[in-house]
């Protein structure tokens with residue numbers, strides 16, 4: 463399949479997907495999300511694909527988040543639709559896939575970028591990677607499952623610290639509290655992911671699918687995702703959201719008033 467914003471190829475039963483918007487630090491705009499939805503559906507239904515590696519183009523960013531320029535004028539309804547559509551077609555689709563997905567985090571994984579990595583079944587980071595959920599800086603909260611999956615991965619205390627301070631953590635720190643499985647030098651990133659998928663490829667495909675489904679079932683009993691969608695949508699109606707986004711676009715510090 464040909465994509466505008468993704469590179470994809472299958473080699474030895476592994477599907478390699480690269481988010482390819484390097485100039486925008488691989489930010490997820492609507493068409494990139496549509497293409498991700500298509501490639502995830504393809505992976506799920508194609509027997510030749512035994513595992514997927516997702517990474518970002520270039521050496522600076524995995525994915526720097528949802529595309530801020532695209533949603534800068536959204537209202538609550540549009541914010542709700544953005545979060546719901548993304549969660550259904552991309553983030554939950556990855557987590558619920560019968561194929562194992564590994565995020566190869568090659569640089570900044572922020573906001574929707576970290577959420578993309580967290581939707582994957584495993585995460586490997588290069589030693590230059592920086593991870594965070596900076597949405598409150600924009601007067602928003604994470605909208606692609608971040609409040610749920612970060613809490614599941616690192617526990618409530620660390621998740622609240624990361625989400626409310628908006629501070630980034632290094633790859634090494636992320637490994638200490640279980641947010642990434644391994645940290646490796648950038649040139650070894652893809653080969654480490656391949657090593658894991660090559661082990662999985664030797665095991666029984668239906669058993670892998672059942673194992674993934676069972677592990678995911680253990681953490682998704684309560685629907686906090688809907689709460690997140692509602693709160694994300696509400697943020698779009700605040701003055702602080704407009705101020706946060708304008709400050710980003712104008713490359714200045716925001717002045718929040720709590721309205």
Ligand code: CAA
Pocket residue numbers: 485486487489526527528529530531570572573574575577596597600602603604605606608
């Ligand atoms: N959306 C759109 N464009 C983005 C972007 C994003 N998330 N992140 C970076 N870019 C663009 C910048 O606007 C810039 O474009 P121009 O050259 O046209 O100005 C280009 O990518 C390079 O970025 P910077 O000049 O900012 O690079 P830097 O090295 O100075 O900083 C950075 C790097 C710290 C990652 C910084 O770009 C940044 O803070 N990005 C935004 C991160 C963010 O807030 N992500 C969360 C988005 S909201 C979200 O994801 C909501 C959700 O949960 C659904």
